[in-house]
Amino acid sequence: MRESAAERHDRLLELVRRHGTARVSDLAGLLGVSPVTARRDVEVLAGKGLLDRVHGSVSWPAAQPAGRQEPPDALVLGLLAPSATYYFAEVIRGAHEAAARAGARLILRISDYRPEEDHARVEGLLAAGAQGLLVAPGWRRPQDPAEHGQWIAGLPVPAVLLERQPGPGTPADALDRVCSDHRHGVLLAVRHLVGLGHGAPVLVARADSPTALSVRAGYAAALGALGLSAPRGAIDSVPAELDPEGFEAAVGALREAVTAGATAALVHNDVDAIQIVQRLAELGVRVPEDLAVVAYDDEVAALADTPLTAVAPPKREVGRHAAELLVERLNEGFGEAARRHLTLLPRLRVRASCGAPSGVRPTEVGVPGPGRGGAPHTLA
Template sequence: MRESAAERHDRLLELVRRHGTARVSDLAGLLGVSPVTARRDVEVLAGRGLLDRVHGSVSWPRSSEAGPHGAADGLVLGLLAPSATYYFAEVIRGAHEAAARAGARLILRISDYRPEEDHARVEGLLAAGAQGLLVAPGWRRPQDPAEHGGWLAGLPVPAVLLERQPEPGTPADALDRVCSDHRYGALLAVRHLVGLGHGAPVLVARADSPTALSVRAGYAAALGSLGLAAPRPAIDSVPAELDPAGFETAVADLRAAVAAGATAALVHNDVDAIQIVQRLAELGVRVPDDLAVVAYDDEVAALADTPLTAVAPPKREVGRHAAQLLVERLGGAGGGESARRHLTLLPRLRVRASCGAERTGAGAEDELPGAVRGRVPRPAARTSD
């Protein structure tokens, strides 16, 4: 199978992390891509704050130059993430910024959504000198926490979970964690659509990540709290690049729901939402005239031909709060002795054109800086969270 851009970015980050500094031309050879592709990848990752770029070379970001030196000087924080792109790029950036402000160094390892490798990756972080850990396991299925999460409770250093919730009552459930409240995010979307006069929206959703599963649960809870019934069972969303037939089936099911009277949909995630809206237009279903759409994740939703209203989890803040909490646990401000914390951050709804609603003051920050509508970069096939 052809390597996706997300997978290539993760390999590039691992190479730079391992070498510290590398020439872009050398990275092209190691990655087996053209120099043009390597330069483009470096520009994307540098723009996200994941790499420093100077005179044809790239290096791992230097946290010491961003903040004051204090009690955290010399601390090394390890971060395990399932990906360094899409959803988790902002989580990583928030953690890096908070570590830098505390005078700590952040080192990163990527699991590529292979939960069976999480423990070994964390052992690598510890071997590299990590004194505390920020951990986002690569769970994708409901059974993954039980099958691949038992090692979390035995970590020899303080740890904070990111965007992951172990099964209640398990030892890992006693760890500190910082998460987005995706159930609340789903409620925001449903309540917005109902407030515009629509009936219960159709849910089109992935089922391959903790975020996707939480959105599904939140959708059901939102309908219950509003006294609504789902117009039909959830439509399973799949990446168009990985499963073209499955993607076409999802589009056909949504089109049939519109023909049966549905006027609104909540779609997770917004890469899928953009592609679904484009395909529906080819089949004569117009957004927002025939169907109001709210996307979930808000990574590229503003770049659609018709900018998509989207639920935006506070990804950057999740990384920032988690890193701050970990620094406390490692000795700053007496945090090592304080009670464990489960911190939940609320998503926001960013209103755009895809629901047919007028923009309000709450939507003043909706547009992505420098966004050009109608020119959406081809998304990587793997965008689980």
Template sequence: MRESAAERHDRLLGLVRERGSARVSDLASQLGVSPVTVRRDVEELAGRGLLDRVHGSVSWPQGAASAAGPGGSGLVLGMLAPSSTYYFSEVIRGAHEAAAGAGARLILRISDYRPQEDQARTEGLLSAGAEGLLIAPGWQHPGDPAAFGDWIASLPVPTVLLERRPTAGSPLDGLDRVCSDHAHGVLLAVRHLVDLGHGAPLLMARADSPTALAVRSGYAEALAVLGLRAPQDVIESVPAELAPDTFDQAVRALHEAVHSGVATAALIHNDVDAIQVVQRLAELGVRVPDDLALIAYDDEVAALADTPLTAVAPPKRDVGRHATELLVERLGQSGGAPRRHLMLLPQLRVRDSCGAPLS
């Protein structure tokens, strides 16, 4: 199976962490890829604060490398994330900044959304010296926590879950965790559209991540809170690059709902899908915001659309920061302190895609 960019990033970070610094040409040889590929990877990782670049070489960031120095805690923290890009790049950045601020060293493993590999990658973090763990399992489907999660509750070091809410009453429910309150984020979006004079918006969403599933359940909760009924069933979406025909069917379903007057507003998870939906709707004669008020969920690239998209912005960087601070605090305690479930509230960033209030 061809190695993904996330897996290559994981190996690159591991090499630099072990050596402290390395030349780009040496990394290319070790990784079995071209120097151009390594330079591109290094630029991306350095942009997220995970590496430092100096004259053809890269080094482990000073804040992490000096953790055992004067004033440093000497702690080594391990982080498992499902991806190093899109949503989780900001979570990782927040964790890295908080670790450096505490004088701790953060080491990273990426699962590439393969939950069956989470345990092995976490064992790698422990073997590398991690004294505490930040875990965001690569779950995608509702059954994944039960199938691939029991091992987390028996880890031998303090552990904080990131952006994951296990089943209530399960062993994982007793762990510390820090999450975005996606139900609150969806409520902000639906209320904003209703305040502009629209009826209940349609939801177009994926079902391939915990965030997507939380947006779906949050949508039902928001409608109940506001005393609204969904204008029709949720429009099932998939990544356009993986299933273009299925994605086009979803766009056409949204087009039909607008054309027939079923809805004048929509919430779409995620940003990338929302931008592609707007482009395809324009080809079909539906304009945003003139014919459809639209809000995206995630706010990674929503502001870069031709018509900047209003978007719900989960506090991704703060999730990483607060989780790391909680883990450092937990490592400094002798035990017995109550576990914590910390929910951080998303914000609604209003741009142009909802238009003016309806008269």
């Protein structure tokens, strides 16, 4: 199976983290890619603040701003993430910024969406001195929390879950957590499309991550809340580079839905949405003239030929609030303080793929009004 860019980025980050500093030419050899590809990967990761780049070499970024030294007794926060690219790059950045503001050091380990390795990665963070943990397990399937998440509730240090919701009543459900409200994000998208005169959109979505599963659940909830019926069953989406036949089947199913009268689609995620729109154009289906499209994630949606309207989960804010909560727990003591479940609301960024006039600046739907400042709402 061909390695994706995200998987290669994670390997590159792990190599730099392990060595501290490395030449880009050496990284190319270790990764088995051309120097041009290695330089391009480094530029992407440095642009996201995940690496420091100087004169042909890269290094792991300091946890503190330049010129600022960590005190000997600085808090050490450990972060387990399933990836350091795409969605989780912004989560990590938010946590890193909050840790730096608090005078804490953030150390990172990547599970590469292998939930069976999560526990060992966390043990590595604890061995490296982590006094508290930010944990985003690499769950992909509905059964993963039960099969690979029992250890989380028994951690010996304070822990905050990131973008993960264990089953109700499970021990891990009693931990602090900070999540995006993906159901709300889907509702924003569906309500926007209906407000433009479309019927219920076709859902094109993956089923290989907690976000994907939440988007699917949110779609059913949104249709129920708005009194709508799905025009057809959800179309299973797959990465084009990993499963070309599956990708073509998804595009074909969506084209058939358009032929049958569908005029709108919600696609998770951005990369899939861009590639699907490109392929539809080759088959004679135009966006937005024949099909209005909303993507979910808003990582690269704005860069499509026809900029895609997209739901934008508050990824950076998730990382920031989680790190701030963990620092608060460490400063106050583990004790019996009431645990918190913070849910942050996504926004809808409206662009041309839904028929916005050319030259009009993108707008946001779901932006908090004056005086509310984007604060999360707290769930019981």
